[in-house]
Amino acid sequence: MSEANSRSIVSNQPSLHEKLDEIVNKHLVAEFKKPIAAHTQHAFDEVNARVQAFNGPIILDSCCGVGESTANLAKLHPNALVIGIDKSSHRLNKHDVEYKQSESGQYILVQADLNDFWRLAVDAKWQPTHHYLLYPNPWPKAKHVQRRWHGAAVFPFIVKLGGCLEVRSNWDIYVKEFARALQLAGYPVPVTAYHSDTAITPFERKYWASGQSSMRLVVQLP
Numbered sequence: 363m364s365e366a367n368s369r370s371i372v373s374n375q376p377s378l379h380e381k382l383d384e385i386v387n388k389h390l391v392a393e394f395k396k397p398i399a400a401h402t403q404h405a406f407d408e409v410n411a412r413v414q415a416f417n418g419p420i421i422l423d424s425c426c427g428v429g430e431s432t433a434n435l436a437k438l439h440p441n442a443l444v445i446g447i448d449k450s451s452h453r454l455n456k457h458d459v460e461y462k463q464s465e466s467g468q469y470i471l472v473q474a475d476l477n478d479f480w481r482l483a484v485d486a487k488w489q490p491t492h493h494y495l496l497y498p499n500p501w502p503k504a505k506h507v508q509r510r511w512h513g514a515a516v517f518p519f520i521v522k523l524g525g526c527l528e529v530r531s532n533w534d535i536y537v538k539e540f541a542r543a544l545q546l547a548g549y550p551v552p553v554t555a556y557h558s559d560t561a562i563t564p565f566e567r568k569y570w571a572s573g574q575s576s577m578r579l580v581v582q583l584p
């Protein structure tokens with residue numbers, strides 16, 4: 363498939379999901395008790411040792427895919443340790459040599475399920491200065507709203523992690539819903555169009571090459 367023919371989002375949902383507030387409010391007060399998977403615990407323990415030993419800012423690149431953004435963010439934040447997390451070993455294994463550590467910046471790629479990883483990071487008192495969530499799976503069918511990160515039980519942990527959270531998507535409703543969820547959690551934030559001369563992830567590049575645009579939110583969480 364050529365880069366320039368990514369289909370735009372097709373959804374049966376014309377605006378914010380009608381049950382969004384109910385779902386988010388439920389998650390904001392409920393306890394998320396699902397057991398942590400052993401493989402994510404193991405992956406977390408390894409990276410946690412690096413984080414605890416590191417004397418500088420920690421940055422998360424959640425849903426990093428092939429990790430191209432992780433390498434780019436490491437260049438952008440040369441004093442930080444950037445941690446790219448994705449559940450797909452297939453994607454992570456495609457991390458190309460050309461993205462690898464350059465003269466500036468350092469990063470680690472971790473295969474883990476964020477439903478567990480974010481909870482472990484909160485428990486371990488990580489305090490990332492920045493948290494990037496770039497082009498998460500949109501799950502555009504209305505019935506899949508709880509698979510979107512703001513509709514998921516783990517959402518309160520994204521908030522608790524803190525730092526400067528940036529979410530980008532090619533589906534405006536995704537970012538608007540995320541902003542609404544943040545507002546319900548006490549952090550109102552505007553949603554704006556985003557463009558740049560340089561795409562920092564493969565999905566971003568693919569969307570822009572096929573004429574789609576990006577929306578984003580950036581919010582400073584405590």
Ligand SMILES: C[S@@+](CC[C@H](N)C(=O)[O-])C[C@H]1O[C@@H](n2cnc3c(N)ncnc32)[C@H](O)[C@@H]1O
Pocket residue numbers: 424425426427428431447448449450453474475476477496497498499563564565566
């Ligand atoms: C649409 S891709 C975007 C990848 C990358 N951010 C980019 O822009 O090129 C979404 C990514 O989220 C990852 N993902 C989805 N659910 C996840 C989960 N529960 N834990 C970790 N990663 C997940 C997928 O494996 C996939 O690589």
